[in-house]
Amino acid sequence: MxxxxxxxxxxxxxxxxxxxxxxxxxxxxxxxxxxxxxxxxxxxxxxxxxxxxxxxxxxxxxxxxxxxxxxxxxxxxxxxxxxxxxxxxxxxVFGDVMSEYVLGWLLALERRVLVHSRSKRWLTGRESSVRGKRMGIMGTGSIGTVVAQRANAFGIECVGLNRDGRTVSGFERCYATSDRLSFATGLDYLVGLMPHTPDTDALVDAVLLAQLAPTAIFINAGRANAVSHGDLVSALEDGRLRAAVLDVLPDEPLSSSDPLWSVENLHITSHTAAPxxxxxxxxxxxxxxxxxxxxxxxxxxxxxxxxx
Structure with missing residues (x-):
């Protein structure tokens, strides 16, 4: 026994x-x-x-x-x-639920679902679409691969970032972490699904964020160490980033008095991305x-x- x-x-x-x-x-x-x-x-x-x-x-x-x-x-x-x-x-086991989270937020932000649902007046203007956009996924393991496959079905082109730049199915191209700036150039969406290791510390910083498309959306549902949160807040406040969604934070649960709660266009989801x-x-x-x-x-x- x-x-x-x-x-x-x-x-x-x-x-x-x-x-x-x-x-x-x-x-x-x-x-x-x-x-x-x-x-x-x-x-x-x-x-x-x-x-x-x-x-x-x-x-x-x-x-x-x-x-x-x-x-x-x-x-x-x-x-x-x-x-x-x-x-x-x-x-x-988490690929499907993480795909729901990532694509759910991208669709909600592109189609202004939250804006329309909270509005007290009739809104006009043309909604944008995820189709034809370019997504960079940091982390091409079992979760990132499924997210890429699901995103491809929506007409989103995916590139990946991993330790050595190895090719992974579902990604048009993969870059090594040492080439992170080339990976980030012109991305409409950046999704963080990296593990917590010394090599992933602060991969998303001011330099990388500056490479993204001017209307880019960032989602981090991997590990909090991969993000320089001060640089992220600055990018949001300066309008260099359209929106960010954070499911993971350095300190959890995040204190109700933390200033991150009040940053405009920053959505915090309390570590619920992949139940x-x-x-x-x-x-x-x-x-x-x-x-x-x-x-x-x-x-x-x-x-x-x-x-x-």
Whole structure:
């Protein structure tokens, strides 16, 4: 039997969904993160949970061999170098919901949906369209690829930014992060879906923003470290950027007194871009558990050297 500890409320939908999967040779124990008994932790072979909940527990998990994150991001678990266990992230499940978020906002802004819905008078003027626009997506992994494919269906041309400029399906062209300014030149839309690593710090700064088309829209739903927020606010206030949508911020939840709330044409969406359904977590874990017990390589392994 394999000792698996799920960090969740015992009566949660996630715990119930995993229990009914009837995975082979599994001894599943469910505890709230702060309530795992020392003796249970000492015998845990696998831990499933949010990275920030797992960090305080790994020292006491002497037999730990595998951690399955319930988040796409795993930054809290990367702080102390490569550990003796395998770490897998929650991937290949967020593409559809992220596409809804990105395209929903672009359509709303281009078609002035919010302006019309809030107006108390009849508005005239021609609405613009997303068709024929050029979108740059920073991050060409499983999420960015699906966003590009969905955007292509709307007639949006997509280019990508990744670590080495490798070609990825769905993108007309991909650029290396070292060539970020060429990537940004003339973009109508810039979408941030980058992981949090030292190499992605402040990729979106005043220099990059200056390369965008004069009426560009910026959406960041990746990680907050990729953006110089002071430069972003300046671009909005100077009219060099039409609008920005931020789903992720350096400090969350963002204080109600933070001046970002009052920046004109800046929309903050409180880390809601890609909601995680319990079924997604269970499906990813169940697939990897079958791989684990049969000795196959795990899917979505995190490379600690790269940080994702």
């Amino acid at each position: 394999h000792n698996v500890v799920l960090l969740a409320a015992p009566d949660s939908a996630l715990a119930q969904a995993l229990a009914v999967r009837n995975l082979p040779d599994i001894h599943l124990q469910v505890y709230a993160p702060a309530a795992v008994p020392e003796e249970v932790l000492a015998e845990a072979e696998v831990i499933v949970g949010a990275p920030d909940h797992i960090v305080p527990l790994v020292r006491g998990a002497q037999r730990l061999r595998w951690v399955q994150s319930t988040w796409a991001g795993v930054t809290p678990l990367l702080q102390n170098g490569e550990p003796p266990y395998q770490l897998t992230a929650l991937k290949a 995680t359904a319990d079924a997604m977590i269970v499906d990813v874990f169940a697939d990897n558990y079958q791989r684990y017990v049969s000795g196959q390589p795990l899917a979505h392994l995190v490379d600690f050297a790269r940080g994702y």
